[in-house]
Structure formats: C-alpha cells, structure tokens
Amino acid sequence: MSQSTAYIGRFAPSPSGPLHFGSLIAALGSYLQAKSQHGKWLVRIEDIDPPREVAGASEDILDTLQAYGLNWDDSVIYQSQQSVAYEQVLAHLDQQQLSYACACTRKIIKQQGGLYLGHCRDKKLSNNNNALRINVSKLAAPITHFQDKLQGHITLDAQQADEDFIIKRKDGLYAYNLAVVIDDINQGITEIVRGADLLPTTGKQISLYQLLGKPVPTYVHLPLAVTKPGFKLSKQNHALAIDKQDPIPTLIQALSFLGLPTADLIDKSSCSIILKWAVANWQLNMVPRQTEIQV
Incomplete structure (x- = not known):
C-alpha cells in the first residue's frame, strides 16, 4: 500500500x-x-x-x-x-500479567513522594473496587525518549517513565492513556x-503500544x-x-x-x-x- x-x-x-x-x-x-x-x-x-x-x-x-x-x-x-473494546484489551493485559490491581490512594502516593513506586505490583489484589495499572517493568526498557516530527528528539522524565500508570480508575472510568491508544489502534x-x-503522556502511550505488540x-x-x-x-x-x-x-x-x-x-x-x-x-x-x- x-x-x-x-x-x-x-x-x-x-x-x-x-x-x-x-x-x-x-x-x-x-x-x-x-x-x-x-x-x-x-x-x-x-x-x-x-x-x-x-x-x-x-x-x-x-x-x-x-x-x-x-x-x-x-x-x-x-x-x-x-467499552467492549476496552474490556477486551484489559482482559488480555490481565491474562498476560501486564497489568495489576492497585489499592493506593492519591494521598498514599503523595506521602511516598508523589511517584507511584509499584507498591501493589506483587500483591495480587482483586480487580474489583481497585484501580488497574500497567506493569511497565514488563517492557524491555522504559520509554525515556521518542522522536517527534516537529519538535525533534524528546527526552521524557526518567522517573515517570518507570511509573506503572493507571489504565482504569477505581470508579470504573477508563483512563485516557488506555482509551486513546486502543481507539487509535482500532481506527x-x-x-x-x-x-x-x-x-509528557506520549511515553506512556508508546509503552502501551509496545506491550500490546x-x-x-x-x-x-x-x-x-x-x-x-x-x-x-x-x-x-x-x-x-x-x-x-x-x-x-x-x-x-x-x-x-x-x-x-x-x-x-x-x-x-x-x-x-x-x-x-x-x-x-x-x-x-x-x-x-x-x-x-x-x-
């Protein structure tokens, strides 16, 4: 083509x-x-x-x-x-152990310095009534930079690149970073x-593309x-x-x-x-x- x-x-x-x-x-x-x-x-x-x-x-x-x-x-x-498309991808990520449930509140994360440090990654919490996070540690390497066709070489915050970001909120709403990537793939x-x-959100989205292959x-x-x-x-x-x-x-x-x-x-x-x-x-x-x- x-x-x-x-x-x-x-x-x-x-x-x-x-x-x-x-x-x-x-x-x-x-x-x-x-x-x-x-x-x-x-x-x-x-x-x-x-x-x-x-x-x-x-x-x-x-x-x-x-x-x-x-x-x-x-x-x-x-x-x-x-939502059907989002849930299918969430199920796939769960089956591949590329995501996990997290019970940490914003207050807890703030007390830990403002960055989420994978506190719930190995706890195997229930997906019910908890947020879902992507497991960035499954990437070959965190996304710390990318090339923008206008802005040139973009370097991202290294600490944020390691952060397991939310893909579904505790209240049941889908996170922007999940929805935007799935829609862009499907379209x-x-x-x-x-x-x-x-x-700043682009590194997270590239992470998700890579984890989804x-x-x-x-x-x-x-x-x-x-x-x-x-x-x-x-x-x-x-x-x-x-x-x-x-x-x-x-x-x-x-x-x-x-x-x-x-x-x-x-x-x-x-x-x-x-x-x-x-x-x-x-x-x-x-x-x-x-x-x-x-x-």
Whole structure:
C-alpha cells in the first residue's frame, strides 16, 4: 500500500466545552497533515469522563468543524461506545500479567513522594473496587525518549517513565492513556497530530503500544496557543468559543499561527477555498518549532 493511501490521521476533542482557538489549531494541523498526504482525517469524540462533559458540546464541536470546512472522513467515533473494546484489551493485559490491581490512594502516593513506586505490583489484589495499572517493568526498557516530527528528539522524565500508570480508575472510568491508544489502534491511525501539552503522556502511550505488540504511530506535537507563558487557551481557562457565523477571519489567523504564508492567499471567499489553498501550501517544516506561541 502506498503512503498516499495509507495515511490516517485524527482529531479527538473532549466535549468539555465549545471549540476555542487552541482546539482549532489542533484540528487544522491534523487536517492539513492528513490531506496534504492524500490521507483520511477522522474525528473522534473523547467522552469517557462524564463529570467533565458539557451537555450539547459534542454536537456543537461537530457543527463548528463543519462551519470551518473541516469535514471528516468516515463515521464519528464516540469513546463512550467503545467499552467492549476496552474490556477486551484489559482482559488480555490481565491474562498476560501486564497489568495489576492497585489499592493506593492519591494521598498514599503523595506521602511516598508523589511517584507511584509499584507498591501493589506483587500483591495480587482483586480487580474489583481497585484501580488497574500497567506493569511497565514488563517492557524491555522504559520509554525515556521518542522522536517527534516537529519538535525533534524528546527526552521524557526518567522517573515517570518507570511509573506503572493507571489504565482504569477505581470508579470504573477508563483512563485516557488506555482509551486513546486502543481507539487509535482500532481506527488504524498512522500519525498523531496534537498539542504540545500532550508531550509528557506520549511515553506512556508508546509503552502501551509496545506491550500490546502494535506498531507505534508517528507523532507531531503542535505549538500551543497561550495568553502568556505557561497559560494555554483551554476550556478550563474559559477560552472563548470560536465564531461559527463568521469563520473566515479566525481560520486565516489559525493558518498564520501554523506558519502558512496567508499574505499570499488571494481568494478568501469561503472556508473550502481557503483550505484547498492551505492543503496545497502546507509544509510541516514551516510550523514554528516551539511548544508555545503567544496570541
């Protein structure tokens, strides 16, 4: 299969509020990277944390993407409907002794210095009413670094690389690191394009790919839009929703943020025309090689 047909990318927002400018950067960057390689671009709604979700946000996010001309290929996947797939993988990990139950609370871990040190690894506790952790010691070597196609060589915290991270919470909710990897495997995602705030989680996810014997996708971590150093635009920080009624100015601003020469853009009459120009002119090496850009 040629690269032009093999590429599958995705945008995976959580429905904790409307799309803001920072979310648009992730959506747009992943879309352009996929379409410039004649690949598929999928949308997945990461709705596995009900306490953080806002009613109607999923529909609003999809409406906003379409208002900006960001039309996805294939059906939208909802994580809340993937529990059978998650449980199958959890059962496999348990059978292979790649996971174990843990009764340690956040308070206990904090008292031990803030890092989980495998306290329950050999206790053979019941899976019922306990968190489940991945057994990182089963890896040939902990994931302490990886190559990012934009940010270059990324070195991760060595202590965190050794930490047995949670894959299912005590309250029964699936951990992000488990769900995102299983979904990306099941959807055939070949490259993950997302914000640089997720760089620290990447080692955990690569660990899970390796323990499951699956090929690891390539990664592109885009710069975050920040209001000041260290303060990213986010739903938690009450970032404003982007304008669905008049999307063209914001779309052009987002393209400029990603390094495209928007001064050369002649026809600005519709989002679809602008995106066609953007796909034709997209080059990943034009994106600023930074983890943050102030807006």
